Amino acid sequence: MAKEILINTRVTRQKVALRQAFEKVGRPLSPEEVWEVASKQVKGLGLATVYRNIKSLVEDNVIVPVELINEAPRYEIAGKGHHHHFRCNDCDKVFELEGCIHNVEKLVPRGYKVQVHHLVFYGSCKECNS
């Protein structure tokens, strides 16, 4: 059953500031990182509020968690279409890759229902490599 009930949500300064922080910086940010950025706009912004709004923004699909291993969680603005990432082990930058592979889901046995998949490459980027 999909939820049909409309839940009232309010547009608050802090939520706006957080969204803008993600948009402005343009790279995946940890909760504490957005907090620092958004705090410049909203004085006295509470960390708890950041966590609450991150959760809410993820549910609303405004931001998405980034698929990095064994690192503090990071989020980025959603709506960029299906894509994956390349992470440089030398300079620690994360790059977006376009497109995806056909038939990836063939790896999954019968009976398992796939909702999403994530693919990350780790290695050396163009600059660090040369």
Add this chain to the structure above:
Amino acid sequence: MAKEILINTRVTRQKVALRQAFEKVGRPLSPEEVWEVASKQVKGLGLATVYRNIKSLVEDNVIVPVELINEAPRYEIAGKGHHHHFRCNDCDKVFELEGCIHNVEKLVPRGYKVQVHHLVFYGSCKECNS
């Protein structure tokens, strides 16, 4: 001698039990999960010991961390060859998938040197799905 500094390590019941737990269960386990399994063999096993030994087993390349997004880490026995994972969003268990796709690396632009890649599927497993 390759090793200049010889570090004494002892074969303890708890370390053996932990390794056997990973081998026996055969799917990625969180620290708490291994702890539950290994505790049956070693009564009174401390969680701190589990963490310490996980770290040591990772260094010895006996187990490897599994690539999950923004979650508590899980580990599995190393040396199984290249494979990927399926994570059930209902029961939170992680399963191993066999094989990989050809040409995955075609997604990566020229100039980038790939060392490894990780692919995870999220969805509903056979049991939760039926």
Add this chain to the structure above:
DNA sequence: ATCTCTGCAAATGTTTTGCATCAGC
């Protein structure tokens, strides 16, 4: 006997929650 490893408890770091108050609608 030596010295590492263990279990416990306390410490740390991160995320969540309870509650009185503030502020969007």
Add this chain to the structure above:
DNA sequence: GCTGATGCAAAACATTTGCAGAGAT
């Protein structure tokens, strides 16, 4: 004015660390 959202502090978790004593060699 309702009532959801906020800020603060405390709570809840997950992981690490200090220490005295147990156990592997």
